[in-house]
Amino acid sequence: MPVIEPNTNKPRFPLRILIWTAVIVFAGLVMILNAFATVQYGNVGLYKTFGKLNDNILAPGIHLKIPFVQSIIQVNVQVTKAETDTSASSKDLQPVSTHVAVNYSVDKASAYKLMNDVGGSFDNVIVNPAIQEIVKEVTARYPAEDLIAKRDIVAGEVRDALTKRLAKYDLLVNDINIVNFKFSDAFDQSIEAKQVAQQQALKAENDLKRVQIEAQQKVAQAQAEAESLKLKKQEVTPELIQLKQIEVQEMAVDKWDGKLPSVTGGAVPFIDVNSFGSTASQPAATESAAGEDAAASGDTAASGSAAADKDAP
Structure with a gap:
């Protein structure tokens, strides 16, 4: 019989075995990788097994799970902002569009229930x-002007009502902000006109107060002047009046050049010549008396001469 020599080129392991080995290793790696899941910071995790949630709350970090059977869903428990625009009517039936921003968060302990x-x-x-719904409800309680003037109060009422409403679902309201109230153009124009009128009224009121203050100041000044005149009048005496008259006459004599005005339109100022002194007045009186005696003597002589002529033949 012929001897069959072994085939030295035949692989030591069959190719089929190598393929299955690679598949098993790959599957094992996939299983290992799917056996872990990470819950991100700011979230909590919940197991979901064949579509059913588990009430076990998972903290942030790496957690084991059954590959291809379980999954971990993450719930954000950080503060989240929700913005919404709401159209409503005020108490006086003015259309109001409100832009509201609400900061809220999920209660960690109640994430499973939510x-x-x-x-x-x-x-x-x-x-x-x-x-x-709550913004519309609160807006309807206030006139349009009060929504602007009492923005903080309106926001507080919205926050309280929203807190009670969301507490049923274990949601926490952290803060609420009414970003803007928007009214119709006609209402905005009426508000602007009212503000202008108020400013004008305030200006008129300030002007009136200023006029009243100035009048009071004038009255006070007049009273002070009257009081001053009254005090000065009490100080005036007959001796002071006579002294002032003498001073005025002396000033007039000092300025007079001894000539009367050639043209006068009124009375000549009176000058009391007796105030010049008794010495100046006595010679004038003596000369006047001598003149009168000479005139009398002349008249007597003339009378005697006339009588002598009459008696002569």
Whole structure:
């Protein structure tokens, strides 16, 4: 019989075995990788086994799970902002468009209840409709002007009502801000006209107060002047009047050049010549008396001569 020599080129392991080995190793790696899941910071995790949630709350970090059987869903528990625009009517039936921003968060301990009862889209299902309904309700309690003047009070009422509403779903309201109130153009024009009128009225009031103060100042000044004149009048005496007259006459004599004006339009100022002194007046009186005696003597002589002529033949 012929001897069959072994084939030295035949592989030591069959190719089929190598392929299955590679598949098993790959599957093992996949299983190992799927046996771990990471819960990100700011979130909590919930096991979901064949579509059913587990109430075990997972903290941030790496957690084991059954590959291809379990999954971990993450719930954001950080503060989240929800913004919405709401159209409503005020108490005086003015159309109002309100832009509201609400900061809220999910209660960590109640994440399972929220996700099991509402689901992951709770912001659109619960938060936004609640904001719009409550804003409309609160806006209808106030006239349009009060919505502007009492913005903080309105925001407080919205926050309180929204807190009670979202507490049913274990949602926490951290803060609320009314970003803007928007009214109709006609209402904005009326508000502007009213503000202008108020400013004009305030200006008129200030002008009136200023006039009153100035009048009071004038009255006070007049009273002070009258009081001053009264005191001065009490100081005037006959001796002071006579002294002032003498001073005026002396000033007139000092300025007089001894000539009377050639043309006068009124009375000549009176000058008391007796005040010049008794010495100047005595010679004038003596000369006047001598003149009168000479005139009398002349008249007597003339009378005697006339009588002698009459008696002569």
